[in-house]
Amino acid sequence: MSLFLGIDGGGTGCRAVLADAQGRQLGLGAAGPANISIETESACANIVAAARAALDQAGRGNLDELTAVLGLAGANVTASARRLQAMLPFRHTRIVTDAVTAAAGALQGTDGIVAAMGTGSVFAVRIGDETRQYGGRGFLLGDEGSGAVLGRALLTEALRAEDGFAPMTPLLRDVLRELGGIEGVISFGLHAKPSEFGIFAPRIVTSGDPAAERIFAAATDQIREMIEVLQQGRDLPVVFLGGLGAHYARRLAGLWDIRPAQGSGLDGALFLALREGV
Amino acid sequence: MSLFLGIDGGGTGCRAVLADAQGRQLGLGAAGPANISIETESACANIVAAARAALDQAGRGNLDELTAVLGLAGANVTASARRLQAMLPFRHTRIVTDAVTAAAGALQGTDGIVAAMGTGSVFAVRIGDETRQYGGRGFLLGDEGSGAVLGRALLTEALRAEDGFAPMTPLLRDVLRELGGIEGVISFGLHAKPSEFGIFAPRIVTSGDPAAERIFAAATDQIREMIEVLQQGRDLPVVFLGGLGAHYARRLAGLWDIRPAQGSGLDGALFLALREGV
Incomplete structure (x- = not known):
């Protein structure tokens, strides 16, 4: 009997779902981080651990029988993806980015655009x-409108305000006080990781502070322009994912057919695994 | 007899100049990096080595007789500056940022604004x-208009162009090819340090490429606005320093009384040391 495995892996952890050929869920598993561009070996170990846990829960099957689709952060660095592919014990393995599985899960069978707005940001067109x-x-060169990039913009604005280059606001004053002034x-x-910059994002999208509002309005404009480019004049449905997704969806309501996600990235990985055939 | 020491230190090296109370130069010295916010101990060792070399060249004097002013990158992190101050062997030590000594050197006795536009950027008003x-x-949260920030903007634009979010241009295509595509x-x-991002700056300010021109024009606007804030309606002379200084000076010619620098940051450190008195 054929068994299908979906894996959703990223910087904070990786999850596995096992199903039969009819898509009936047989087991779930979880393990540590799986960002393959940073640590391929430990990502591999965690992926296998999550798959084993799902097999244990199902009470049947072996690693070398599985048709697996893995949606992984960092899979766009193809050298790492190739290395990982060679290390994994599954019968058939396909590695795609977490954006691809997120899109498959969110849209299931339909065409559309997915905008994943979390600590980072990424878009997919299906x-x-x-x-x-x-x-x-990534944080330094991209990830437009992401929580980390919004947080960095807030800190930049706080420093500019302290120097008189931008208006001081209550939120900027709070941030300066909380972090101990300019220094x-x-x-x-x-020293902060992207996720630590992202800690400021909730206040940026909800506080109504003038500096926060300016930063979020500029980011919303940028995301709007990017989605317009991806639409290419079409009217594809748009799904916003991630912790900031609902905030962008609210700001951009009415521009396109904005829909809720049908399923998760893990659902999407399994959806794609089932399509890989036996 | 009183001896005065000026030190100019940064991420690539540190230089020392020794003079008598009349400002007559007696000796010069040089040693390795002195960015105190990163490595205070080795910065201290290099500063002392540069000072010793200047004393050797002069053929007289001891470290504990010197009235020293040090202009150092990273001296705005005052905890590091205090630690260094306690470690140094000079009779009298004053630590200021390299921006302060650059301003003193560039302007000598006169009032004015200094805009140092190198790998990083910093402004001083005297x-x-x-x-x-x-x-x-710094590179991540500030350094507006600097070579590193311009370089980062070019790479961001190259990635956006490859995705169709911005127009592709010859320079962006060159950069993508040179670095091996998106990945x-x-x-x-x-992995790149700010100085490595800065490697692209000369092409940005001279190529005439449409993307480079857009990036440099936006940076020039930002620097113009910042200098207007610093002028506070006055008409202070403005001195542009650093590898990109001349390019900004040319773009902004006519807006203010833009002047060449009177002297270097090392000259400025000595100028300030002589003012510290005996």
């Missing part, structure tokens, strides 16, 4: 069985 | 004997 990723180029902000910026 | 630094908050650009961005 037409027929083809999904193409756009953006998602504290600089020191935080030297 | 009025009477008071010099205040603005900006210079190469992302990988470069993950």
